Amino acid sequence: xxVQNVFRLFVNVYLIFQHKVLYFFYGVYLLVHFYIASSxxxxxxxxxxxxxxxxSDNFRGNLDESKEPLxxxxxxTTYRAGWLTVNxxxxxxxxxxxxxxxxxxxxxxxxxxxxGVPGITLFYRNFLETLHTNLGIPVWTICVAGHELPxxxxxxxxxxxxxLYNNVKAQxxxxxxxxxxxxPRNRKIFLIGHSFGAKMVTELLKDEQVSEQMQKxxxxxxxxxxxxxxxxxxFWLLMLKVGFIYPLILCIRSVNTPSPCSCCQSCRCPGVDHxxxxxxxxxx
Numbered sequence: 373x374x375v376q377n378v379f380r381l382f383v384n385v386y387l388i389f390q391h392k393v394l395y396f397f398y399g400v401y402l403l404v405h406f407y408i409a410s411s412x413x414x415x416x417x418x419x420x421x422x423x424x425x426x427x428s429d430n431f432r433g434n435l436d437e438s439k440e441p442l443x444x445x446x447x448x449t450t451y452r453a454g455w456l457t458v459n460x461x462x463x464x465x466x467x468x469x470x471x472x473x474x475x476x477x478x479x480x481x482x483x484x485x486x487x488g489v490p491g492i493t494l495f496y497r498n499f500l501e502t503l504h505t506n507l508g509i510p511v512w513t514i515c516v517a518g519h520e521l522p523x524x525x526x527x528x529x530x531x532x533x534x535x536l537y538n539n540v541k542a543q544x545x546x547x548x549x550x551x552x553x554x555x556p557r558n559r560k561i562f563l564i565g566h567s568f569g570a571k572m573v574t575e576l577l578k579d580e581q582v583s584e585q586m587q588k589x590x591x592x593x594x595x596x597x598x599x600x601x602x603x604x605x606x607f608w609l610l611m612l613k614v615g616f617i618y619p620l621i622l623c624i625r626s627v628n629t630p631s632p633c634s635c636c637q638s639c640r641c642p643g644v645d646h647x648x649x650x651x652x653x654x655x656x
Contacts, residue, residue, distance in 0.1 A: 466497065
């Protein structure tokens with residue numbers, strides 16, 4: 373069977389199952405549309421009490437850059453946020469109970485939280501603030517390297533070398549550099565890791581210094597191996613493969629949608645299929 377016959381076969385199969393193929397792609401379009409809409413709704417929604425909206429403000433662009441200096445002010449019940457260059461990567465850090473560069477607070481313990489995907493520190497703000505309020509122990513967390521970027525006015529971005537943040541070893545080195553640069557050697561550490569962050573915890577424990585300082589570790593919904601085989605990862609991989617269909621269908625839809633003619637602007641008829649009233653008016 374030559375190429376021409378194969379092409380004819382595919383064309384015939386397409387014509388026979390055309391409606392099913394179109395329904396399939398339309399279903400994929402609806403799925404991707406729902407996923408994108410739900411994600412934007414989550415990122416842009418405010419809290420139930422109507423207060424604060426750090427995630428929504430960041431994504432909507434309503435957060436004034438001047439409101440978050442290098443180290444934002446803090447009170448006993450709020451956190452401090454700032455940017456540090458750790459292992460060559462600009463990294464967002466949140467702390468409760470004192471900034472990382474301030475004199476060590478009273479006590480000899482520290483809770484160090486390792487973020488999971490999506491690797492954004494503010495995603496865990498309520499959880500970490502509750503830990504600090506209930507336990508009275510300083511809480512620090514640092515973003516997954518490369519997952520948060522400073523404001524454009526800071527003139528900082530991702531480093532030119534992607535090997536500093538785009539693999540597991542780079543992420544472990546990033547967290548190790550943060551601990552050795554800012555956590556005092558005499559400080560006992562409670563390590564908490566969520567999802568991919570749990571993998572960071574298990575890798576950090578291989579270091580002698582961290583192992584000596586570690587008081588206890590907690591793994592929340594840990595993802596330690598075969599991350600690609602998990603249902604959530606399979607879903608994301610599917611989204612990456614079919615994500616291009618969404619803008620493609622929107623483009624086709626916009627091309628095939630008839631625009632109203634000049635005589636139909638006021639009567640709102642569907643353009644090509646003129647209503648009798650519009651047609652009679654046009655003829656007159």
